[in-house]
Amino acid sequence: MASRFEVCLAGQGGQGLILAGLILAEAAVLDGKNATMTQSYGAEQRGGASHSEVIISDGDIDYPRVLKTDLLVALSQEAFDNFHHEVKKEGIILTDSHLVEKKSGDGLIALPIVETAKGAAGSGAASNMVALGLIAGLTKIVSCKALHKAIDARSPRGTQRSNRWAFKAGFDLAKTISPKAKRKA
Amino acid sequence: MPDNQKPRLMQGNEAVAEGALAAGIGFYAGYPISPANEISSILSARLPRKGGIFLQMEDEIASIAAVIGASLGGARAATATSGPGFSLMQENIGYAVAAEIPCVVINVQRAGPSTGQPTSPSQGDVMQSRWGTHGDHPIIVLCPSSVIECYLITLRAFNLAEKYRIPVIILMDEVVGHLRERVELPPPEEVVARPKPTVPPEWYFPYDEAAGLVPPLVSFGEGYRYHVTGLYHDIAGFPTQREDEIEPWFERLFEKIEANREDIIQVDEEAMEDAEVALVAYGAPVRSARHALRLAREEGKAVGLIKLLTLWPFPEARIAKLGHQVKKIIVPEMNRGQMVLEVQRVVAGRRPVIGVNRVGGQMVSPYQILELLEA
Amino acid sequence: MEHKRAEEHHYLRTQKKFPTVWCPGCGIGIVLGGIIRAVADLRLDKDKVAMVSGIGCTGRMPVYVDFYGMHTTHGRALAYATGLKLARPELTVLVVMGDGDALAIGGNHFIHAARRNLDLTAIVVNNCVYGMTGGQYSPATPTSAIATTAPYGHIEQPFDIANLAVAAGASLVARTTVYHALEMERLIGRAIQKKGFSVVEILSNCHIHYGKMNRMSTAVEMLRWFRDKTVPIASLQKEQGAGKIGRGMLVDRELPEYYEAYQKLVQVAQKGA
Numbered sequence: 001m002a003s004r005f006e007v008c009l010a011g012q013g014g015q016g017l018i019l020a021g022l023i024l025a026e027a028a029v030l031d032g033k034n035a036t037m038t039q040s041y042g043a044e045q046r047g048g049a050s051h052s053e054v055i056i057s058d059g060d061i062d063y064p065r066v067l068k069t070d071l072l073v074a075l076s077q078e079a080f081d082n083f084h085h086e087v088k089k090e091g092i093i094l095t096d097s098h099l100v101e102k103k104s105g106d107g108l109i110a111l112p113i114v115e116t117a118k119g120a121a122g123s124g125a126a127s128n129m130v131a132l133g134l135i136a137g138l139t140k141i142v143s144c145k146a147l148h149k150a151i152d153a154r155s156p157r158g159t160q161r162s163n164r165w166a167f168k169a170g171f172d173l174a175k176t177i178s179p180k181a182k183r184k185a
Numbered sequence: 186m187p188d189n190q191k192p193r194l195m196q197g198n199e200a201v202a203e204g205a206l207a208a209g210i211g212f213y214a215g216y217p218i219s220p221a222n223e224i225s226s227i228l229s230a231r232l233p234r235k236g237g238i239f240l241q242m243e244d245e246i247a248s249i250a251a252v253i254g255a256s257l258g259g260a261r262a263a264t265a266t267s268g269p270g271f272s273l274m275q276e277n278i279g280y281a282v283a284a285e286i287p288c289v290v291i292n293v294q295r296a297g298p299s300t301g302q303p304t305s306p307s308q309g310d311v312m313q314s315r316w317g318t319h320g321d322h323p324i325i326v327l328c329p330s331s332v333i334e335c336y337l338i339t340l341r342a343f344n345l346a347e348k349y350r351i352p353v354i355i356l357m358d359e360v361v362g363h364l365r366e367r368v369e370l371p372p373p374e375e376v377v378a379r380p381k382p383t384v385p386p387e388w389y390f391p392y393d394e395a396a397g398l399v400p401p402l403v404s405f406g407e408g409y410r411y412h413v414t415g416l417y418h419d420i421a422g423f424p425t426q427r428e429d430e431i432e433p434w435f436e437r438l439f440e441k442i443e444a445n446r447e448d449i450i451q452v453d454e455e456a457m458e459d460a461e462v463a464l465v466a467y468g469a470p471v472r473s474a475r476h477a478l479r480l481a482r483e484e485g486k487a488v489g490l491i492k493l494l495t496l497w498p499f500p501e502a503r504i505a506k507l508g509h510q511v512k513k514i515i516v517p518e519m520n521r522g523q524m525v526l527e528v529q530r531v532v533a534g535r536r537p538v539i540g541v542n543r544v545g546g547q548m549v550s551p552y553q554i555l556e557l558l559e560a
Numbered sequence: 561m562e563h564k565r566a567e568e569h570h571y572l573r574t575q576k577k578f579p580t581v582w583c584p585g586c587g588i589g590i591v592l593g594g595i596i597r598a599v600a601d602l603r604l605d606k607d608k609v610a611m612v613s614g615i616g617c618t619g620r621m622p623v624y625v626d627f628y629g630m631h632t633t634h635g636r637a638l639a640y641a642t643g644l645k646l647a648r649p650e651l652t653v654l655v656v657m658g659d660g661d662a663l664a665i666g667g668n669h670f671i672h673a674a675r676r677n678l679d680l681t682a683i684v685v686n687n688c689v690y691g692m693t694g695g696q697y698s699p700a701t702p703t704s705a706i707a708t709t710a711p712y713g714h715i716e717q718p719f720d721i722a723n724l725a726v727a728a729g730a731s732l733v734a735r736t737t738v739y740h741a742l743e744m745e746r747l748i749g750r751a752i753q754k755k756g757f758s759v760v761e762i763l764s765n766c767h768i769h770y771g772k773m774n775r776m777s778t779a780v781e782m783l784r785w786f787r788d789k790t791v792p793i794a795s796l797q798k799e800q801g802a803g804k805i806g807r808g809m810l811v812d813r814e815l816p817e818y819y820e821a822y823q824k825l826v827q828v829a830q831k832g833a
Contacts, residue, residue, distance in 0.1 A: 406628070
């Protein structure tokens with residue numbers, strides 16, 4: 001069976017993690033891979049828990065939901081609590097060091113994602129782009145070139161540059177992680 | 186390669202809209218409802234660009250009624266909804282069956298009954314899609330399990346509706362409707378045009394069995410001033426209570442579908458040559474089943490998959506064969522077991538037929554299916 | 561008159577569909593005559609007219625006219641007609657409905673059709689009762705009237721159909737009765753010509769059910785009631801307090817017609833594409 005790389009992006013509505021999932025899946029398709037993306041839908045149009053799931057594979061993807069997570073991005077305590085136990089032993093849990101207070105586990109990488117976004121793009125709203133940069137730096141599951149293209153295509157007019165900066169900041173932030181932690185991906 | 190044929194990530198509901206556009210849709214009417222809303226949104230932007238009509242009506246009853254009216258006016262017409270709206274449409278779906286007016290009804294199923302879970306998947310409307318409207322009647326129901334199938338089945342639904350003068354229901358589920366995956370749309374193909382009558386208006390009878398199992402339907406506005414009704418009618422379309430006029434019509438209404446089962450029914454199969462266990466699935470559970478199949482095959486287990494793309498008329502001939510072909514049949518569904526009853530009926534006790542069910546808004550897990558292989 | 565009768569026959573079905581399903585003396589026949597004469601006066605091409613109806617006595621009208629005929633489901637005639645008109649904007653679409661059909665089961669479609677203002681002509685034959693099912697009370701049954709399902713007298717208030725259409729946004733709204741056949745013919749003609757959604761409410765007699773239960777058991781008695789109960793709208797003010805019903809044109813106004821607005825939308829969409 002072709003290998004699956006399973007990503008869960010979880011947090012609160014408004015953090016842009018659904019969009020991040022969409023961009024990740026679109027970038028995988030640009031790389032010539034197969035990808036599926038699903039998302040949780042609540043009645044709330046803003047706020048509330050929210051998550052998206054992305055499966056990336058070189059082969060066919062039948063079951064489009066996460067079975068065992070390779071990479072969890074958890075940007076709220078609730079998201080961490082709900083999803084961290086579904087992560088594979090050798091998987092990565094990427095969280096924000098400030099937003100998620102109670103955290104532990106193998107493969108845990110806690111970084112100041114929101115602060116980095118504020119610094120790079122002037123707004124915490126670009127946290128999703130920082131997360132994408134981190135995913136690119138930590139996993140190589142999608143190419144930076146494809147991510148750039150997908151981000152540009154999905155960025156509203158006037159936000160392309162700041163989104164790129166945030167992405168770059170995330171990518172650079174990944175370099176500060178020890179090779180041991182990276183190898184898990 | 187044209188832009189819209191390049192590989193890209195597409196959502197199931199979006200692919201339905203693309204399929205409808207490829208099929209030459211000229212009229213769409215709908216009412217907001219999750220999880221079908223994307224279809225309306227996309228068509229509200231795309232239809233006016235090609236001069237077609239997009240209309241948001243006051244409810245689902247008005248939506249299907251407007252669709253049937255537009256179809257009688259010659260437009261390829263469709264509506265999309267979910268469970269509660271599908272319930273509201275039933276009476277008028279029956280009208281389209283009786284008056285033999287082509288139309289396409291998309292139901293992106295959500296969990297029910299009642300308001301249920303608007304954004305969670307279910308396959309609770311399988312029997313409703315067959316028997317939802319009152320009275321004995323035939324129907325065509327198609328069911329996609331992937332984004333590309335959403336496109337292809339929608340295209341096919343419009344063609345079947347025209348070819349057989351019948352409403353065609355596309356029974357989707359929230360998983361398939363909201364799923365985004367990589368697709369490459371095929372180049373557009375020719376669509377089935379409404380056949381034109383070869384006789385002048387005074388010799389035209391819209392319900393005349395002498396004109397074949399599916400007499401040609403002339404659109405209103407083309408000089409054939411006939412009458413259409415939901416009452417039992419004679420060959421000219423006027424109400425009748427005469428049994429000698431009703432019976433041939435009723436017979437033909439069913440026969441036009443029965444005699445064309447081979448053309449209408451689509452079933453795909455995978456790894457069935459040596460299979461000892463057959464998984465029979467439709468919609469999202471196809472994906473759970475195929476995942477389970479691959480894991481099982483890696484362990485050397487002889488498992489095969491029958492995918493139903495046409496639910497109604499039920500693919501009886503293929504399913505009946507399973508009664509002689511395999512040792513066990515498993516039917517995964519996101520309901521308490523609806524299609525499993527049909528499979529059991531057709532297999533007629535020759536082999537065990539077991540349902541795997543999940544309700545409450547989650548997909549059937551591949552592991553639920555694998556567990557049954559052990560048993 | 562002879563000449564006019566020939567014209568009327570031109571618009572009736574040549575297949576032997578007569579006599580009609582309606583009871584002898586039923587007002588719907590007078591409405592049918594009024595519609596035919598209005599269409600004849602306008603010299604409409606039969607190939608360019610569709611009649612859409614719902615369920616009930618009035619619903620049977622398309623059988624008798626030589627137009628495209630659509631006898632739809634109960635209450636939904638306006639929704640069907642909306643689809644047909646948008647698919648075939650060149651057709652004159654006449655929608656005939658009873659009061660129960662248009663205002664009870666079809667009430668939602670009625671107000672939204674008026675609001676949308678698509679160029680349809682709605683003719684509401686108001687006989688204050690459900691005739692075909694045996695005389696049950698309708699949304700137009702007057703308070704205190706007797707009906708099969710109101711044996712102690714009706715306790716609800718009726719809709720003022722014409723004023724409801726005015727409030728909902730119809731371009732043209734008129735009211736008349738089958739007693740005032742010439743006025744009816746004229747108002748229907750004007751309604752057909754009007755670009756936009758138009759409503760003609762026509763008080764009509766069901767002496768078999770409504771009349772019999774309410775001390776007017778012949779058609780003539782009911783026609784007298786229409787004659788005495790109604791006055792031209794202009795003289796309504798003078799008669800205030802006498803419980804009279806106004807006849808004539810309630811509104812005839814210029815409002816954006818839906819299909820014209822849609823055509824503009826198409827231009828915008830195509831420019832942006």
